Amino acid sequence: MNTYDFNDRVAIVTGGGQGIGFTVAQRILASGGKVAVWDIDTALLDKLAENLGVGPDRLLGLNVNIADLSAVREGVTAVLEKFGKIDVLINNAAIVGPNAPTWKYPPEAFNDVVQIGLIGTFNVCHAVVPHLIAQNYGRIVNVSSVAGKEGNPNAPAYSSTKAGVLALTKSLGKELAGYDIAVNAVTPAVAKTTMAMSQDPDFLKMILSKIPRGRMLELSEAASMICWLATKENSFTTASTFDLSGGRATY
Template identity: 75%
Template sequence: MNSYDFAGQAAIVTGGGQGIGLTVAERILAGGGTVSIWDRDASLLQALEARYGRDGKVQALNVDIGDLASVEAGVKQTLARFGQIDVLINNAAIVGPNANTWEYPPTAFAEVVHVGLVGTFHVCHAVVPHMIARNYGRIVNLSSVAGKEGNPGAPAYSATKAGVLALTKSLGKELAKYDISVNAVTPAVAKTTMAMSQDPEFLKMILSKIPRGRMLELAEAAAMICWLATKENSFTTGAVFDLSGGRATY
């Protein structure tokens, strides 16, 4: 396993209570960094406090990224604890139900977009000024191969993740004059709680589209995400990195 140098750096990982987010947080900790893990699941946060609370390197915060006031409070608490924000991993999202567009519940569509896209905007809006002030930052936004290709039966999630790609490209260009990079990754389905909550037939369909013939491993996702979050990634910005196991066509 490659090691990544995060010594002296502080990161925010949204949706970090489990799955890819937690795996990324653990790799950052292993590299000498400190992490503010944001989640809205109180039970997951309690488990994190029990596991990491004594060493002072992990802050577990109940933050709802869909609520701008909650995000702004989370930023203040993170700065109060660690004094800086060097890395931002925008991982939090929800998938919503599986249904065709004309049958999709409008309220569910709005909720998926609000959390996954508007929420990602909220966090960037609140964190970026602090990175600009220090002329340093690494932002990695989690999109999905669904944002590139669109998954039938998942119009809200696909639209949300396509929006995250466009937001990444816009913000990357806006911040290019600073030592701040903004990139996105597009994972295929991984064995996370969120992914496995979907309809089994839907999961079978999207798995059949992956030439590798299997789900993405959490450690594989974390390896790419963490490299993008290091100082070494000093030139690439506004880019999209594929994690689709050969599925993506561009």
């Protein structure tokens, strides 16, 4: 497993209590960084230090609902008070919602998915970016999905949300191109996460059949790409999308 230079770097990882976010936090910590994990699952946060095997000097777990801008701002303040700065932002938090065609999709569920996955990502960027500008350094990685490129049938809310995250990435990356701040997105195919496995089995079978690799994405594979994009070494590429779909999306 490769390590990356995160010495003296402070990262926020949203939705970091499990899945891809947890694995990214684990890799950053193993590479010398400090991490603030944001999650709404208090049970996961309670076990965070034990599961990651680090002390409070390098880890901060916070219960933050990113759909609430005031809660996001409070979270940013807590990170700054604890670690003194923010260098890296991994926008990973999302919910998938139910599986149903658009005309049968529950409107309240559509709103919930968008509020967390898209509005929440905007909220965190809105609160964090001024601090990155002030220090003329930062790396932002937004976790989108291959669904945002292609649109998955019976997942209109998730597909729309993840397409919006890609557009937000491109806009923000261009806005910040004059600074040493890189903003990029990744588009994972389905991985064996709690969130993904909660979906309808027939739906999972359908999206797995679309992956030429013939298997799910490994969490460690996602973390490898995300972490490199979050390093200082990624000094030129910005406003771009990196494929993690096992060959499903080739653009």
